[in-house]
Amino acid sequence: MKKKIGANIYLIAVFIILYAPIFYLMIYSFNSGGAMHDFKGFTLEWYKEVFHDTRLIVIVLNTLVIALLSSAIATIFGVLGALAIANARSRRTKNMLLTLNNVLIVSPDVIIGASFLILYTLIGIKLGFTSVLISHIAFSIPIVVLMVLPKLQEMSPTLIDAARDLGATRRDVLTRVVLPFISPGILAGFFMALTYSLDDFAVTFFVTGNGFSTLSVEIYSRARQGISLSINALSTLIFLFTIILVIGYYFINRKSVRPNGVGMRQ
Amino acid sequence: MQNRTRNIYLIPYALWIVLFVVAPILLILYYSFFDIDGHFGLVNYEKFFTPVYFKMALSSFWYAFLITAICLVISYPTAYLLTKTKHKQLWLLLIILPTWINLLLKAYAFLGIFGTYGFANAVLGLFGIGPKQILFTDFSFLFVSVYIFIPFMILPIFNALEELNPSLTDASRDLGASPWTTFRRVIFPLTIDGVKSGCQAVFIPALSLFMLTRLIAGNRVITLGTAIEEHFLVTQDWGMGSTVAVFLILIMALIMIVTGIRR
Numbered sequence: 001m002k003k004k005i006g007a008n009i010y011l012i013a014v015f016i017i018l019y020a021p022i023f024y025l026m027i028y029s030f031n032s033g034g035a036m037h038d039f040k041g042f043t044l045e046w047y048k049e050v051f052h053d054t055r056l057i058v059i060v061l062n063t064l065v066i067a068l069l070s071s072a073i074a075t076i077f078g079v080l081g082a083l084a085i086a087n088a089r090s091r092r093t094k095n096m097l098l099t100l101n102n103v104l105i106v107s108p109d110v111i112i113g114a115s116f117l118i119l120y121t122l123i124g125i126k127l128g129f130t131s132v133l134i135s136h137i138a139f140s141i142p143i144v145v146l147m148v149l150p151k152l153q154e155m156s157p158t159l160i161d162a163a164r165d166l167g168a169t170r171r172d173v174l175t176r177v178v179l180p181f182i183s184p185g186i187l188a189g190f191f192m193a194l195t196y197s198l199d200d201f202a203v204t205f206f207v208t209g210n211g212f213s214t215l216s217v218e219i220y221s222r223a224r225q226g227i228s229l230s231i232n233a234l235s236t237l238i239f240l241f242t243i244i245l246v247i248g249y250y251f252i253n254r255k256s257v258r259p260n261g262v263g264m265r266q
Numbered sequence: 267m268q269n270r271t272r273n274i275y276l277i278p279y280a281l282w283i284v285l286f287v288v289a290p291i292l293l294i295l296y297y298s299f300f301d302i303d304g305h306f307g308l309v310n311y312e313k314f315f316t317p318v319y320f321k322m323a324l325s326s327f328w329y330a331f332l333i334t335a336i337c338l339v340i341s342y343p344t345a346y347l348l349t350k351t352k353h354k355q356l357w358l359l360l361i362i363l364p365t366w367i368n369l370l371l372k373a374y375a376f377l378g379i380f381g382t383y384g385f386a387n388a389v390l391g392l393f394g395i396g397p398k399q400i401l402f403t404d405f406s407f408l409f410v411s412v413y414i415f416i417p418f419m420i421l422p423i424f425n426a427l428e429e430l431n432p433s434l435t436d437a438s439r440d441l442g443a444s445p446w447t448t449f450r451r452v453i454f455p456l457t458i459d460g461v462k463s464g465c466q467a468v469f470i471p472a473l474s475l476f477m478l479t480r481l482i483a484g485n486r487v488i489t490l491g492t493a494i495e496e497h498f499l500v501t502q503d504w505g506m507g508s509t510v511a512v513f514l515i516l517i518m519a520l521i522m523i524v525t526g527i528r529r
Contacts, residue, residue, distance in 0.1 A: 021375040036381060036384060077279065084275040103287050110476060114507060117498060227377055242366050242368075
């Protein structure tokens with residue numbers, strides 16, 4: 001019994017440490033004192049400031065446009081990639097493709113960012129919206145592949161044979177049999193790509209150049225200048241948005257398989 | 267017939283692999299041979315082994331090692347106790363939830379907590395210790411890093427513990443092993459894979475996350491990631507930055523071989 005109490009205290013302490021900073025941040029977004037200490041009184045002033053900051057609103061819109069566009073395009077490429085891997089004839093090709101696929105997932109963000117910066121400079125892509133969009137598509141593709149592939153492997157090949165025997169063309173097999181079957185995986189892949197894109201800082205920071213900014217880059221440059229409670233207000237809003245996304249994700253995920261460990265982002 | 271379909275799927279995907287996986291790595295390697303004036307040679311590699319860079323690399327390693335070790339010490343018991351709770355999936359979800367919140371925001375929160383008048387100093391004040399400089403020290407860097415990486419250590423260990431057959435621990439106890447022996451000889455060896463993937467998930471980012479050192483550690487701690495960012499975006503010495511990146515890639519490959527590729 002005594003042991004049990006000790007165990008509970010330990011767990012509670014871990015949870016407190018995990019959540020305290022987040023709540024600390026949120027509580028002070030209502031502080032009229034203007035600093036992240038000495039809570040003076042309740043105010044919504046910082047939220048007003050966030051909503052009146054047109055530059056910030058443009059940046060939020062940029063971030064959303066990049067996230068939606070990049071994850072939509074990455075989903076298309078990712079589904080094609082998963083099909084390519086699933087249809088690979090030899091085991092060796094399959095493994096090689098999978099290894100290459102996972103390189104960008106395990107690579108540190110600084111390396112992805114730095115190498116993409118070299119790439120764009122060499123090809124002559126101007127840093128800004130295009131370079132950020134292309135980067136987000138590029139690093140989201142492997143995640144989509146990993147989400148779709150288990151669904152494809154789960155699918156019984158007899159389904160395709162049956163469709164063929166019944167006279168379906170190859171196009172029909174793809175659009176009427178395969179795609180509907182793997183659609184939960186596609187949805188989960190799109191969703192993961194969306195969160196990866198929204199969450200990314202390091203890669204964007206490298207390839208963004210001047211003049212174009214996403215939310216995380218903006219938060220970084222503001223945080224480097226010190227504390228301003230409008231960042232707290234913004235964080236609280238992002239936090240709420242994240243919670244909604246997570247709930248949405250787990251709702252989608254109930255129906256699809258999730259490979260281990262991909263559900264987290266650094 | 268089958269062959270032709272496969273090729274159609276493969277074309278865009280292979281294009282992506284060539285352009286965004288293979289080419290960037292080769293470009294990093296290629297650039298690492300050019301010094302700041304554009305001369306081809308091994309100058310950057312020689313520079314990497316001079317005391318300045320070598321010390322930086324070693325200290326980056328040391329910090330990453332400390333962060334991983336502290337994370338492991340905190341996370342293993344947490345994961346173990348989590349498997350004993352009633353609604354463990356819910357608790358696990360609560361552990362994972364903070365990882366969905368942008369890392370910058372969590373680091374920013376600590377700017378307030380560790381600030382001169384922040385919560386940490388207020389607590390110290392209660393014990394009669396005057397305000398201390400906590401922010402921009404090694405301690406704050408270690409603390410915030412551990413804070414951020416803990417969930418990434420807990421999850422794989424939790425999964426490994428869940429896969430462990432409980433009859434094995436029962437058998438060990440029936441045969442007279444003490445709880446400590448059971449842990450040391452049965453539980454830990456059987457969950458070592460989870461520990462390995464946890465260490466892999468913590469060590470590599472701990473070497474490379476530059477925003478943490480910038481925001482929390484001031485310029486006191488320079489990791490390999492900070493060095494790469496500095497060379498690419500501040501001093502514009504892409505060659506040297508690439509050289510550091512090549513080493514980071516090599517270390518990453520080494521760690522993945524040591525801890526076993528499980529992804």
